[in-house]
Amino acid sequence: MQKSSNKIVRFDRKPNFVTILWFLIPFIAALILINRGDSHINNYLIFKNVFWHTVNQQNLYSFYLTEYADKNHYGPFFSLIIAPFAVLPNFIGATLWAMANALILFYAVHKLPLTHWAKNVILLISLIECLTSIQNLQFNPMLCSWIILTYVFIKEGKLGLAAFLIVAGTFVKLYGLVGLLFIFFTKEYKKVISYLILWAILLFCLPMLISSPEFVLKSYVDWYHVLIEKNIENVSAYQNMGMTDISAMGFVKRVSGWYDVSNFYFILPAGICMLLPLVRSSKWNEASFQLSYLAQALIGVVIFSTSAESPTYVIAVVGFAIWYVLFNPKPGHWMYYLLLFVLVLTVFSPTDFFPSYIRKEYVIKYSLKALPCFIAWFIISVQLLFSNFSIKSPHAK
Numbered sequence: 001m002q003k004s005s006n007k008i009v010r011f012d013r014k015p016n017f018v019t020i021l022w023f024l025i026p027f028i029a030a031l032i033l034i035n036r037g038d039s040h041i042n043n044y045l046i047f048k049n050v051f052w053h054t055v056n057q058q059n060l061y062s063f064y065l066t067e068y069a070d071k072n073h074y075g076p077f078f079s080l081i082i083a084p085f086a087v088l089p090n091f092i093g094a095t096l097w098a099m100a101n102a103l104i105l106f107y108a109v110h111k112l113p114l115t116h117w118a119k120n121v122i123l124l125i126s127l128i129e130c131l132t133s134i135q136n137l138q139f140n141p142m143l144c145s146w147i148i149l150t151y152v153f154i155k156e157g158k159l160g161l162a163a164f165l166i167v168a169g170t171f172v173k174l175y176g177l178v179g180l181l182f183i184f185f186t187k188e189y190k191k192v193i194s195y196l197i198l199w200a201i202l203l204f205c206l207p208m209l210i211s212s213p214e215f216v217l218k219s220y221v222d223w224y225h226v227l228i229e230k231n232i233e234n235v236s237a238y239q240n241m242g243m244t245d246i247s248a249m250g251f252v253k254r255v256s257g258w259y260d261v262s263n264f265y266f267i268l269p270a271g272i273c274m275l276l277p278l279v280r281s282s283k284w285n286e287a288s289f290q291l292s293y294l295a296q297a298l299i300g301v302v303i304f305s306t307s308a309e310s311p312t313y314v315i316a317v318v319g320f321a322i323w324y325v326l327f328n329p330k331p332g333h334w335m336y337y338l339l340l341f342v343l344v345l346t347v348f349s350p351t352d353f354f355p356s357y358i359r360k361e362y363v364i365k366y367s368l369k370a371l372p373c374f375i376a377w378f379i380i381s382v383q384l385l386f387s388n389f390s391i392k393s394p395h396a397k
Contacts, residue, residue, distance in 0.1 A: 021124075023099070031095065043137045047139070060219050077203050080207060101130075104142050105144055105145045105314075109122050109148070125339070133313075138311040144318050150166055155290070162195075175305070204216075230307065247303050292323055292326065292384055299380070313347075320372075346373055
């Protein structure tokens with residue numbers, strides 16, 4: 001009986017309204033975008049050519065202005081992730097890529113140890129932000145799902161799968177490193193470390209099967225340099241008030257005008273705040289503590305990254321939503337206000353529902369999209385340090 005209730009899809013039930021919305025809206029939006037032609041799917045073209053440039057052993061981080069604008073910032077291992085889509089015609093490949101991101105995030109949310117009601121609320125809160133990412137054909141929904149599933153698999157004792165997702169996420173976009181924090185939720189941490197070493201060796205070498213050892217080794221060196229270069233570009237984004245460095249650091253710098261302050265003074269305290277709750281080992285087995293920590297990690301990995309852009313915030317908003325449902329069915333009034341703040345300033349500010357003048361002159365100019373998530377992250381951090389967690393959330397299993 002228990003096994004049946006844990007199924008992600010029940011064929012004896014009709015899809016609920018939230019499920020239909022989750023897949024239908026991104027599907028229609030993706031079709032409209034992709035139907036406009038290759039000039040509107042630039043990110044997908046970058047991703048697709050990571051595979052073809054690897055096969056042809058061309059530099060993964062050069063500008064290819066005849067193929068796409070901007071350049072790649074993902075690791076060589078990404079060539080294998082995008083490979084099944086890259087070999088297809090653009091219209092089909094891009095559509096499947098968009099829906100694969102929606103599907104894997106849907107799956108990850110439904111694997112969380114939460115009630116069905118809570119999962120639907122998480123999907124509803126995250127829908128527009130997921131749509132924003134998918135309209136940009138980004139990898140972020142999939143990366144968010146990998147971080148969630150890392151926690152889920154560790155909780156389920158599937159340590160090899162958890163280690164795979166940590167390494168895979170790190171080898172694509174470094175954000176996957178946050179999954180290492182969940183090792184504290186298992187007593188078999190030595191086994192996890194062994195799997196991490198094994199997967200790191202294997203995934204490092206796998207792209208060599210479609211290129212060469214020399215090319216992959218050089219690509220990792222090139223990746224390091226391009227990430228350093230990208231970070232410098234992000235930090236100086238205040239000069240053109242662009243949609244990069246939408247982070248806690250970017251917010252403080254743009255509001256205060258202290259552009260020369262080092263990010264070290266933000267990242268170090270944030271790192272300490274993310275590690276300190278782990279001192280409370282007596283709470284490691286509490287479901288509410290674990291889920292709150294997952295929420296803190298999902299939000300923190302975005303708001304303390306200079307690479308954070310608007311489509312990246314699907315990760316942070318899913319984190320906020322996970323934390324939000326733990327307070328139900330009777331959250332305090334302040335929680336409703338915070339939810340409204342997140343929806344208005346983080347979720348809807350990049351959309352056409354938001355006044356363009358306010359978006360340009362205030363939200364973008366001062367990185368205000370990061371502010372609600374930073375407030376939520378701060379509150380979660382305080383709760384993780386001082387809350388009892390003895391009263392179990394009615395929606396946490």
